[in-house]
Amino acid sequence: MKHRGRHRRRRRGAALRAVLTGAALALTATATLISTSQAEVTEDPGTLKPLTSAADTGRLRLQERLVPARTLDRLAASMGRPVGVDAVLRDADRELREAADCSAGDRASLPVEPDPARAYCWDPADTATTDWRPASVTTSGDADDDGVWGSHRVVLAGWTHSTTAGRPGERGLARIALVDADDPAHLAYRWALLVVPVDGGRDYRGLASGITGMVWYENKLLVTTTAGSADALYVYDLDRIQRTTADAPAIGRVPGGWSAGGYRYVLPAVGSYRYTSGPCAAAGPPCPGALALDRGTAPDSLTAAEWTAPGGDRPARLWRYAFSTDPARAGLLATDAAGRADPVEAYRTRAAGIRGVLSYRAPGADRSSWYVGQLPGTQDGHGGMWRQDTADARAARCGADASERCWAQGAGSLSYWQETGEVWSLSDRMLFALPLAALDGSVD
Template identity: 85%
Template sequence: MKHRGRHRRRRRGAALRAVLTGTALALTAAATLISASQAEVAEDPGALKPLTSPADTDRLRLQEDLVPARTLDRLEAAMGRPVGVDTVLQSADRELREAADCSAGDRASLPVAPAVARAYCWDPADTAADDWRPASVTTSGDADGDGVWGTHRVVLAGWTHSTGTGRPGERGLARVAFVDADDPAHLAYRWVLLVVPVDGGRDYRSLASGVSGMVWYEDKLLVTTTTGSADALYVYDLDRIQRTTVDAPAVGRVPGGWSADGYGYVLPAVGSYRFTAGRCGPSGPPCPGALALDRGTAPDTLTAAEWTAPGADRPARLWRYAFSIDPARAGLLATDGAGRAEAVEAYRTRAAGIRGVLSYRKAGADRSSWYVGRLPASQDGHGGLWRQDTEGAQAARCGSDASERCWARGAGSLSYWQETGEVWSLSDRMLFALPLADLDGALD
C-alpha cells in the first residue's frame, strides 16, 4: 500500500516550469495556424445560481456500495498477487511524442487560446482508427500533494471505445493509459482495462461504460459511468492491479486463466456510488460527465459537472462531495452511518455540453471559480472555455471575431497539478498541459 511517509519526494517544479516556458513559444506558433473564422459565439452561461433547497440537493445524494472483501480476496487468490502502479509503468510499451513530432492534424486539435505549454500525441497504433477516444485525465498531483506516487510522476488518461464501431468484443470497453511522466521529454505508457468483479470474485466483466470523468485521490480512482444509469461513480484501488495470463479476445475467466481482450493488466472495481433518487436524467439526478479534485477546500472535495447535450436549453448542474478524512477510508467519499454521501455545495449553470470542470480558489479570494470546458453546439471543431462564479462568467476568446471557440477540439476533463501549477487536459488527439496562470490570463 502507498503511504505518504514512504515517498521519495522529488522537487522538480522549477525544472518543469522551465520546460513549460521553453516549449510554449513553439506551440503558440502552431496554434495560431488554426483558423477561428468558422466559430460561432456561444451564449454567455452567466453567473452560477446556488442550489440549496432539498428538492435540488436530495437528488445529488449517493449511496455507497463497496465490494465485499471476500469477493476481492477470492479474485486475488485466483489471479495471483496484485501489482502496483510502479510495475505497470516499468512495463510501458508505448510512447507519447512531443508536439513537434506530431502531425499537423494532431496539433490542430489543441487550444487556440490560451496556448498550451507542452503537448503530446499518442502512439499511432492507438489513434489510427476512431474507435477509441480519450476523454478524462488525472495525475499523481491529484493523488498526493507532493505530486509523486511511489517514486514516479504519473498521468492517467481514460479512454472509451465507441459502441457502434470496431470489433464487437471491444465495444463499450473502458481503459486507462498509465503514463510515466518522470521525464517531460519522454513520456511512455501502458494500458490497463477497467473491470468489475462478478460471481463473488470468481470472474470479472468489462466496465462497459463511458469514462468521461476520472479522479485519482489517495490510492483510489473514481470514474464516471454511463449516462442514464443509477450508478454515478465506480471506485478502483490502485494497489489491486491484476495481471492477465491469457491473450484472448474475451474479458474474464477463460480456459487456462484470465483474459482482458489482449490487455496485460486489469483493474477490478472495489465499489460504486449510486444515486438514491434513481437513474440520472432530465427529471432526476444529474448524469455526471466531468470530475476533478479541489484541494482548496477543507476537507478536499470531488467536483462534478452534469452532462447535457451541446446547445441544449436545459441548464446543467455543478456540485461537490467531501472526501472522507478517516484513514481507514482513504480515497472514499465522506458518508453517514447508512453509507450515504451528501453534496456539500451545488450550483446551476446555463453552460451546456460540459466536458471538463475544475474548481479553484485563488489566495485571498472570497469564493471559488469554476472552470468549464464545453463542446460547441455543432459538436465539431473547437469548444469553449469559461470561468464562472456567482457574479458572472468570462470566456477565453480568439480570432478577429473574438470567438469563444478557442479551447481544444473534442475537449476532455481538466486536472490541476498543484505542485507545478499546471492544468492537464486532452483534445480528441493529444494530451497537453499549461500553467493555471496562463489559463487565468486568457480569461482575464
C-alpha cells in the first residue's frame, strides 16, 4: 500500500498506453441521423469574463468543518477496523460490459463527436429502473499522478437516487461504484453508500444529496451537495471505508449491528465545506454542479462549475480553489488560520446547464482552456461541449448541419487522467473514455 501523504513519480506511461491502445474498442458511430430537436444550435456562451471584485469572490469563500477524530474513531471502534479501496475491489460483485455487448439504446447515449475510444454499460441489475442515475466520475489518475491507488487502477462513479421513485428508504441518497479498471476489457465494481456520522459517531445517516460532481485527490473524495444545502461540498476519506455487519432495510445502527439498506460497505463523511455567506442561491453563492481536478496549476486545484437551468439565460460561474500542500492535510483545500478557503480564480460564462467542467493548460500555452459539457435546453437528447477561455469559445460540431449538440445524453462530469491522456465521463447510460487530444480536436 502506498504512502498517502505524497505522490509517487514512477513513470510507467509508455507501457500502460500500449496496453490501453491494444485493448481500445473501436466504437461504431452512435448516430447516423440527428433528429430535428437535436440539430438545434446552442447559443454561443462567449468568452470567459474574469471575476475579481471582492463582492464576487467573497461569495465563493468556504468554511471548512471537519468531523472530530473522536467521532470517527468511535464509529470505527463499534463497526470494526476500516478497510481501503483494495479490499472493496477484491469483493467486486458486478461487471461492466463493453460497448459491443450493450444495447443500441445504451450506445445511442454516447457522444456523437468525438467518438469515445472505450465505453461500458452497467450491470443490468443497476439499470433495470431509472431510480438511480449516474452523474459524476473521478479516477485514481486524480488521486495520484502515477494513476494507481494501492495495487489498482480505479474509477469511481457517483450515482444519486430519485427523491420520489423507488424504495422510500433510498430516496435522495448517494452511492459510489468502486470500479477495478486494471484490465480495460474486464471492469468489475462494488457499491458503497455515502453516509454522515451523527450522535458523535454512535450512528450514521445516509447522505441525502445529489452528487453531480466529485474529485478524488490523495486519500480524500470531495462531492457536491444538493442545491439549497447548507454545505457546498462533503469530504470522504477512502482509507475509512467501513463494512456493515447486518443486512437490514434501515441505514445506521440496528439491533445486532450496522446496516446500510443492503449495501455491504459505507463511506462516512470526515468533513464538509460551507459557504460563509449562506446556502447557495441565484443571487448568492453558486450551487456547485460539476467538479474536476487540475494538475496544471501550482499547487493542484479543484475546479467547479455552477449549476444553472439548461436553456436558461442566467450566467454561470466557473472557479477554482487550491489544494493544501501540508502533508498533515492531504486531500483538503488550502485554508487560512480560521479554516476559510478562498477562490484563486473565478469567471463568468453564459453557458447554462453545465454538467461537466475541466480546466487544462497545454504545454507552452499562456492560459488555461475550460471545457464545459452542457445538458440541452429540453433536458432531452444530446448535449453540447464547449471550450472557452478569455479570448475565444468553440464548440464540438457534428452532422451535416454542424449541430452543436454532439456530447453525451444526460452528460455527467469530466475527469482527466494525466498519465494516459484520457478524459473519463458518463452518459445517463454508460461510462466512457476518450483522449483529451480527441476532445480538443473536436472543438478546433
